Amino acid sequence: MGMFRSLHIHNYRVWFFGALVSNIGTWMQRTAQDWLVYDILTDQDAAAMGIVMALQLGPQLLVAPWAGLIADSVDRRKLLIITQLSMAALGVGLGLMVVLGVAELWHVYAFALALGFVSAVDAPARQTFVSELVRDDYLPNAVALNSASFNGARMVGPAVAGLLTVAVGPGWVFMINALTFGAMIFVLMTIRRSELRVLEKSPPGKGRIREGFRYVRNRPDLMMVMLAIFIVGTFGLNFAVYIAAMARTEFNSGAGVFGVLSSVMAVGSVAG
Template sequence: MSAMFRSLSLFNYRLWFAGALVSNIGTWMQRTAQDWLVLTDLTDNDATALGITMALQFAPPILMVPITGLIADRFDRRRLLMVTQLSMGLLGLALGLLVLTDSVQLWMVYVFALLLGVAAAIDAPVRQSFVSELVPPGHLTNAVSLNSASFNGARLIGPAVAGVLIATIGTGWVFLINAGSFAAVLLSLRFIRVAQLQLKPAVSRAKGQIREGFRYVRERPDLVVVFVMVFVIGTFGLNFAIFTSTMASVEFGTDASGFGLLSSCIAVGSLVGALLSARREQPRWRVLVAAAFAFGVTCLVSALMPSYWSFAAVLVTVGLSSITLMTTANATVQLTTAPRMRGRVMALYMAVFTGGTPLGAPVVGWVANVAGPRWAIGVAAASGFVAAGVAVVWLVRGRHLRVHRVLPDEPAAATGALPVVGAGRFHFTLQHDGDAAGRAAARARAAEEAEAAAATTVIQERGT
């Protein structure tokens, strides 16, 4: 099997991947149906109402972050996922029945969005951490990227299918189909070979464990920078539902099918970006910075596109740059975090990633209402440039990144520099003090091996 798909050679990961793909398609169908229900059926193209719905759905990761990570570190992650996935399936079923019986009102959608956010707040850090139990450490970057490919492959299929179904049979049936899709991931969790899981020693109950998670991140400036980048772009840049729905309905006057197609265009780029990320052995800071800058550029270009089809084409590059950034950030956090802290750190990461939406979505929705959707996309472009700037400033100050001018006949290897671009008689070169992510990953692997050795010793002692 090629390096891009090497994690699929493992039975447990292959089973999880298949179940998650089906469930992800259903989830994207529901997201599209929910957005369209709020925007056109329950309001008159009110982007603010859509922003409030997103805010309620993504607020719980912030409010519950003190406990969700600790839950992920302390309890059986497979069983927790069964509970959270079943809960989200039942919520989709109930909302679908309300729509089909013409009983749904806007406040009800708000309530369901909040309840779904609570379930997702627990599910997200558990699901992210569970990947490290499905594959050995050497496959983790690949597995994270393939998860993103699954998620974005579903984004490619789900919204397009949902758009057609909404136009033909209505939003209610889309919610019911999503509820049924959760059976796939529940079955995969049921039949996973537990004996083959890369189980980590459970964190025992003790005082100060929640504070320990915050302190761990605070003492890791590299993680803080990643969190800041993800927060800025996640808050103001990744509000794709607002951008695509308002551009489709307000700027271009299309129906639900046109809205779904725009979401699928983002998914095409995201899928390509995730597969390219799967080929990389380790996450790199230069990729992270370049992806943030590219996100700003592609969003800016998309905001200037004059027609529906030119806008749709540029959305492919928006999706590629955004998923490259997110998969690299995710892999960096997971690979450089000590295993016993992974659940708590990933809870903080997911809170930062999705929790900024309650702040950003209403603001971006208000901008779309007042100034138009193109200006809302301009806010997203600014977030990419700010995130890239934060990383560059830290690399210069914290990692001693420097730019030097070297004569053409002076070998770059002698200075330990990497050539960037030539200008006249000089070459601009980039120097740094090594790959911080690689060193942190090595420390995390050493900690993981030490914990495994300690667990083995305890088992042997109990056996004697």
């Protein structure tokens, strides 16, 4: 089917399924981390949960332009191996502290901030690496499948995390997430490098970030897209805080219901 034509390309196919496993693990950790802060380390403190989210997502606002510059200048495959290993190590570190019962709120803050910086470097490299896997006429389809993979993982990961948090605790969910990064690292190590597209790297020089901002400023269509993303990101992506509070205070339920409610949010995205 034309809808899945990019999956006929070997490198993209293994990338897609590796990313799916890794994304499921990422959503599992986010859900377990939110519940750890909201219901275990604090007395249902939604503000603390919001701080964790801000620490984890804030670095992308600050670091993203320089991260994009790095992704344009280096071997993206090698950069992704480094970022995936770093995120796996952070998952193991926080997981061990929670399992051993020594984790405190400030520890989660520190790990969330560190993960935010690594994710900020990882995101532009991961998103642009797709252009090395498929040719230009397949790129829109590959990007759409990437979005479906991300939201499909968002539909599965939180529900699994909620059940596992009840069964074995959030620490083990972090450890499982660290293992899921192994799928992406394996893909990056074994991908057929001879079949990757060789794309021209951006020439070195000063002022490239300013040029990027100038380019966006002169494109009203891109300005509108970024404005829409800013509004949705600022006012519409705080649902994790509300869902956790509703699961505990309105429905008098635990991590399992929180996970299921978080997963239901993704159904519409996958259908779209």
